[in-house]
Amino acid sequence: MITIEEAKEFLKQNGYYVDNLWHIDDIQQNYDLSDDDAYDVLGRAMQSEYIMSEIFETIDQVVEEEINL
Secondary structure (H helix, E strand, O other), X not given: OOOHHHHHHHHHHOOOOOOOOOOHHHXXXXXXXXXXXXXXXXXXXXXXXXXXXXXXXXXXXXXXXXXXX
16 A cells, blocks of 8 residues: 555646645544544535635736746
């Protein structure tokens, strides 16, 4: 079995950003939810239209700042 760090390194080497990962514990520290419910909440939050839009807008801003240096 591979470790979490090995899995993250593999993903990073294949172009995935893994330096900011969320865990169900991040939800369960504030809410009394089952693992499945916490995972569902996390998935819905991360895949929300608002969050996706904010990420893409921020990427655009960072790229524009870097190009204009």
